[in-house]
Amino acid sequence: MRLNLGSIIHKPGGSLPFLFSMDLSEMEFFGEYPVTEPVTVSGTVKNRADVLTLEGDVKGILHLSCDRCAKGFSATKTVPLHFVLAKELAGDEEDEIVLLDGDEVDVRELAFTAFVLEMDTKNLCSEDCKGLCPGCGVNLNEEACRCKPAVDPRWAALQQLVDQPE
Ligand SMILES: [Zn+2]
Ligand SMILES: [Zn+2]
Structure with missing residues (x-):
């Protein structure tokens, strides 16, 4: 989902909300396909004194097998999104800044990457399984x-x- 920020990019105080769902049912993790239902991505891009920030979260339900007892279980996963967006890089904060493509930001790609990076390597049906x-x-x-x-x-x-x- 590409968001065009043209309307707020030069407008301090401006904000642009987004809400969409992402189908990750084809994504394989741990030899399984745990994201059977679409995940929801929501948030807002704000222009705060000419600094563009993207805040939001990705929410989904994972269907997993417990690493200890092998039983299937479901868990809600929420991954927060915090990004600073810029047209060009200035200074050495390159890691934290997402470059815009023209006036657009690919929110789907940001959300997808954040969600995948936050997948746990260990899945337990409960902490004391x-x-x-x-x-x-x-x-x-x-x-x-x-x-x-x-x-x-x-x-x-x-x-x-x-x-x-x-
Ligand atoms: Zn025994
Ligand atoms: Zn278990």
């Missing part, structure tokens, strides 16, 4: 591990003796 037991393979969030045999009460008594401090 217990995962799968490497022995018996049960999902430890849902079931107790089955690989430890029940402790024989006689053995437990012996163990207590061993553990006693001298």
Whole structure:
């Protein structure tokens, strides 16, 4: 989505809102296609004393598999957008400034890049997911591990003796 800033580029105080959706369903992450529904990009470009700033966010729902327990889960992802736009570079702040193409800025490209860069490398259904037991393979969030045999009460008594401090 290209936004033409011609109407505010020389108008301090001017602002131009944007709102559109982006289809990322073809995007592959971690061997999956987690963005099945379109993501929403919204925000505003403002001319503040002849400095153009773009503020907004990208919002979407990810459908992922947990890295620990392999269960599918959904998570809302919001990535903030903060950019300074300029017709030409001045000074050494080149990294933070987005150059305009004529009077236009490609908001879709900015939003797309920001969203992709913010994809987590680790996906957990919850922070304290217990995962799968490497022995018996049960999902430890849902079931107790089955690989430890029940402790024989006689053995437990012996163990207590061993553990006693001298
Ligand atoms: Zn999990
Ligand atoms: Zn187990």
